[in-house]
Amino acid sequence: MRPTHHLDEATVISYSSGALPAALAVVASAHLERCASCRAMLLDADRIGGLLIQQQRGESATDEARETMLALLDAEPAIAPETPADMVETYDPDRLPDALHPWFGQSLRALRWHRVAPGVQRIRATGIGGGDLMLLRIAPGSKLPLHSHGGSELTMILDGAYDDMLGHFGPGDVADLDGEILHQPVTSPGVPCICVAATDAPLKFSGWVARALQPLFGF
Template identity: 50%
Template sequence: MSPRHHLHESTLMSFAAGALPAALSVVAGAHLESCPHCRQRLHLAETVGAALIDRTQPDVPSPRREVLRQAMLAQLEQAEPGGEGRSREPAPALRQPPRECPQADPDYLPASLHPYFGDSLRSLRWRWIAPGVHCIRAADMPTLIMLRIAPGKCLPMHSHGSSELTQILRGSYNDALGLFAPGDVADLDQDVEHQPVTAPGAACICVSALDAPLRFSGWLARRIQRFVKL
């Protein structure tokens, strides 16, 4: 799997800073698991961010800095219930480094999706929303959805209220931006209007995160939107 469509620089910087909205962060994580190129760019973004933070810190001599650090930790311990006299344990990592998907199982889902959809495509229970289109919405994150679209389907022309991230898991589609195949991510904003058409062969399965509802051009799609909430 060699993705040809990647995360935008601004998306990677927001992800590195922990500032990307939760649903978008899940999809970005799914892409990073399958894309060595974006993982390398993420590492660079984290390095640059750390350097910028370090440059904004006051220039305090090392001995004095350690004294301040110990004083801060002591205050944090006293502020926690039962913190006095309790031994400190290392805090768990906020974000585990992305892992490659096991190639032996073609139905394996990226690890970032497991809390919302499980670990395999085989266990999913799809909901019909339109002819040839099925959907699953994450229970705890309604702006995170998985779509299964039959081959040869032409989706309505639409733009975006804000940001959209879509990671292709299986199958493919074409639009004005090109061919999106497994491993590719569509990193879109409000300036993009497109009409995806799924390719012949296998159904296109993708996971999407939206910052705002889609903007459909056709009146029928706008009426249906009230029921499918996309």
């Protein structure tokens, strides 16, 4: 199944320039492995970034280079080549995206989860250096507390699904959220929702109970 929720253009540009915090960059990389549409956006961002660097170095930009940059800004994203992860016949649902291997290993089945709340298990990456990176396993039919974000959050679904005010998120989809978004994910029935999430600031819970328990759960 191809992703239907994608990285924001600003996130792709930050990723291309190397400005995205490390934890967020890991989730962005994982999504890019499975999303041809976002890889196409990244190709355009890389090309525009190269032209901008050329100008910043004082090199004279040719008329052709300027026209290329304007065309890229106005055009639809290019079509990126498919990778094996895009092809249903070769996709292994147990295999984690390559970008996650240094932090969590290769296999979903091999993960060792830690319970942090009723219906919620977590594995937190250590030594990431920029932001907070974690895997979450949330029981089917669970309703998470209503919350917003103190900064940015990237969440990619690996298995299962959830719904919130932004729509239905299934395997491969990414939620690219900022401090303006207030939402309450509800996991779909049937199987647990497993996702990888990265934040660069703590979440902001709306209910007083969730706020009181936040230091205990470490979100």
